[in-house]
Amino acid sequence: MLFRRYRELAAEGVLGLNKRNGDYILRFNPRPLYPLVDDKLKTKRLALQAGIAVPAMYGVIETQRDIRRLPQIVADHKEFVLKPAHGSSGDGIIVVAGRSAARFRTISGELLDDDFLSHHLSNTINGQFSLGGVPDVVIVEYMVQFSSLFERISFQGVPDIRVIVFRGYPVMAMVRLPTRASHGKANLHQGAAGSGIDIATGVTLNGVIGNEVIAYHPDTSQPIAGLQIPDWDTILDISSRCYELTGLGYIGVDIVLDRDLGPLVLELNARPGLAIQIANRQGLLRRLQLCEQRADFAAPVPQRIEFAKHEFRHPVGPIIEPRIIAAA
Numbered sequence: 001m002l003f004r005r006y007r008e009l010a011a012e013g014v015l016g017l018n019k020r021n022g023d024y025i026l027r028f029n030p031r032p033l034y035p036l037v038d039d040k041l042k043t044k045r046l047a048l049q050a051g052i053a054v055p056a057m058y059g060v061i062e063t064q065r066d067i068r069r070l071p072q073i074v075a076d077h078k079e080f081v082l083k084p085a086h087g088s089s090g091d092g093i094i095v096v097a098g099r100s101a102a103r104f105r106t107i108s109g110e111l112l113d114d115d116f117l118s119h120h121l122s123n124t125i126n127g128q129f130s131l132g133g134v135p136d137v138v139i140v141e142y143m144v145q146f147s148s149l150f151e152r153i154s155f156q157g158v159p160d161i162r163v164i165v166f167r168g169y170p171v172m173a174m175v176r177l178p179t180r181a182s183h184g185k186a187n188l189h190q191g192a193a194g195s196g197i198d199i200a201t202g203v204t205l206n207g208v209i210g211n212e213v214i215a216y217h218p219d220t221s222q223p224i225a226g227l228q229i230p231d232w233d234t235i236l237d238i239s240s241r242c243y244e245l246t247g248l249g250y251i252g253v254d255i256v257l258d259r260d261l262g263p264l265v266l267e268l269n270a271r272p273g274l275a276i277q278i279a280n281r282q283g284l285l286r287r288l289q290l291c292e293q294r295a296d297f298a299a300p301v302p303q304r305i306e307f308a309k310h311e312f313r314h315p316v317g318p319i320i321e322p323r324i325i326a327a328a
Helices: 001-013 018-026 040-049 064-071 116-124 148-153 232-246 276-280 284-294 301-311
Strands: 055-060 080-084 093-099 103-106 138-141 158-165 167-176 191-196 204-209 213-214 250-258 261-268
Touching: 018 284, 040 138, 040 232, 040 261, 064 116, 080 116, 116 138, 148 167, 158 232, 158 284, 167 232, 167 276, 167 284, 167 301, 191 276, 204 276, 232 250, 232 261, 232 301, 261 284, 276 284, 284 301
Parallel strands: none
Antiparallel strands: 055 138, 080 093, 080 138, 093 103, 158 167, 158 250, 167 191, 191 204, 204 213, 250 261
């Protein structure tokens, strides 16, 4: 029964975990290159060298001794983010959105004192949030300013856009929308909503939470489909260029839209999840196979983007008419 169901999904072009790992990650992501994306500090420095926009870095806390430097690092910044360089799934990230007397106010309104932050930084350096529990460092960086574009379909946190890139070709995309259940984090496994994006137009489709298709954001009750993502060609260009940036052939590129700075690369992922297929109501396998059969992998970035737009246009389109909302 399970084998038959697997064959049915494969026939529909759905990419399964084992096939993703064996046929794409293992084949196209050389293990020695993993540190370029698993270490967010290395990723940030690579992107800066390549002229790809990322959130500005205020400082790095590398040792227990460095923890005392935090007040100095953020002295000129009321808002900032503390991020483990080797963290995953958003664990260990603290977003400070302001101050109240001697305490720091997070994006959710929680107040944290110096002792709490020092303890958190100490645990992070000791590897509490890192992949494999290895010793880590903390990046102190610019807090992305919430774009009004997503104000109606997001709860507290900053949505991000995930683009799957195969050997330089953007093959599928979605926007991840924070919810009350996800505590303002754009993480699908923690309860955020995902909405597919038509590669050809940059217009959102209906959303999903888990395996449930939704038409409205659970907290704001606003329709999710039909939103025109601004700077869509720029987002596709940045995503495609991340192939040359890392040499990894199958990656997830996570981008945020800042209200003042436009698209910024948050991080890259050498093992992007498969829930993006549910958000798009489309299988990845068929698109990947089409690339292998017909794409010119020596083509320049603009040609790759045109190929993707032509071949991966969503066959259904958004459920409702597009609502074009200009970013502030």
